Amino acid sequence: MATIHDTQVAPQDVEAFGNRLLEMMTGASLAMMISIGHRTGLFDVLAGESPLTSYQTADKAGLNERYVREWLGAMVTGRVIDYDSETQTYQLPDAHAALLTRAATPENMAATMQWFAVLGQVEDRIVDCFHNGGGVHYSHYSRFHEVMAEESAQTVVAALHDHILPLVPDLGDRLQEGIDVMDVGCGAGRALNLLAETFPSSRFVGVDFSEEAIEMGRQLARDRGLTNTEFIVRDAAQLGETVRFDLITAFDAIHDQIDPAAVLAGIRQALRRDGVFLMQDIAASSHLHENLESPIAPLLYTISCMHCMSVSLANDGAGLGTCWGEELAQEMLRDAGFGEIALHHLDHDIMNTYYVARQG
CATH class of the missing domain: 1.10.10.10 (Winged helix-like DNA-binding domain superfamily/Winged helix DNA-binding domain)
Incomplete structure (x- = not known):
């Protein structure tokens, strides 16, 4: 040596x-x-x-x-x-x-700095995973939902009306008229509750496997006096819905799933024929060498190793990780039955890609 x-x-x-x-x-x-x-x-x-x-x-x-x-x-x-x-x-x-x-x-980057302390608390458990495999369950990440909700408030909630909803033509008008919407992996429900407050004629369902996150969403809805929301504790791989929704969203949620292929297939099945799936997920390539020039690639792989990949593997899941990438994401969307897929990148959010998928 x-x-x-x-x-x-x-x-x-x-x-x-x-x-x-x-x-x-x-x-x-x-x-x-x-x-x-x-x-x-x-x-x-x-x-x-x-x-x-x-x-x-x-x-x-x-x-x-x-x-x-x-x-x-x-x-x-x-x-x-x-x-x-x-x-x-x-x-x-x-x-x-x-x-x-x-x-x-x-633009507040100080909020994002909170992740290092959140992730650092499970270092011993991650080291054990290096030796023995497996993963770390969500329950070991204190403050996760709090910090995730704050991050979502910046990348999703603050940009919903001006940047994200316009990615789907006429979506704002349809929401005003009244449609059925589901948010998969809704977390604390900030985005869903904002939509419900803005579009009272539409009906909104939030799904997440975390009871803590769902209760946060319910409480926020109660605080705002909303009557057009429903929050359900459910495994996203078992949505159990058929041709019910006009719009399904998933904000920074699919790559964490235990069975992401089943989640995507369930989303496609739950959509009406002209329904739209709007997915926000990490902006990266499926190929390591294509990520070399990304200034945030080390951050993405670190978050993946310390959380996203691990929480999936903790349940014998696919463990896609944050950098499953645009190539694999499109392949999995096609396999789930989406024939029309468009990718968008927004100036306010360098960390994510926005997918608009239809059955086609």
Whole structure:
């Protein structure tokens, strides 16, 4: 085996990779601190403010000053927040606030940083899977539905009317008139409840195997006084519906399924003859070499290994993973009976591809 002392190994290559590893460590550290800044509301407090001391920042946020000061140290050295050493004050640049605050939704990248802590909590279980196979059940991921709902609020809910629904011609008009809609893998139901609130003449059914997520959806519907929604705990591979729905949606849900082929076949069976399946799933190729230039490919494979693939394998599922890819997705849609498939990419959502599928 070659070592750094062998002539076969160029010292500059070792040094360059060492620097890359240091950058990875720094990036991972900042991701954790940015997640905390999001959860504590610190970025929201600092946005648009004149320079503040650590005490002023902590007071405005209602937080412990010592922890706030240490967090600010990470943000300053990470070039996220500006610091004036003479006045010992801190300021969040407007250009950074545009990507780190709740007001920046759907551009708020701080919300996405929460995934690293969510995934990190199951590292020991994933290591065991490397040795023994199997997977990690959803129940071991605390805060999963909370973080997923927040992510969905950015990529789906905030873009539904202006970007996603227009992918299907005349869909808005049909929803106004009244149609039957199902959301498969609805999670906490934010998207479905927004549609139900916007289109009271249509009828909406949300399906998810998670009782926790379904109850969140039901509670949100109750809070909004909605009477045109129904949330059902059900395995998506056993929809058991025939020619009932005009529109079926699945937002970032199919690649996690235990039996995705059965899910897609069930969706096709549940659609009326002129019905539409609108699917959002990860923007990637089925071929590893085609993903080399994607700036988010390492993130996608990591999320897959730590969650998406694993939760499927935990139930002896297909374990497609996030990067099942557009090629395989289209093949599986065709196998399920969809003859007309169109792919769309939206500027606000670099992580996903949007599929509009009909029986054809």
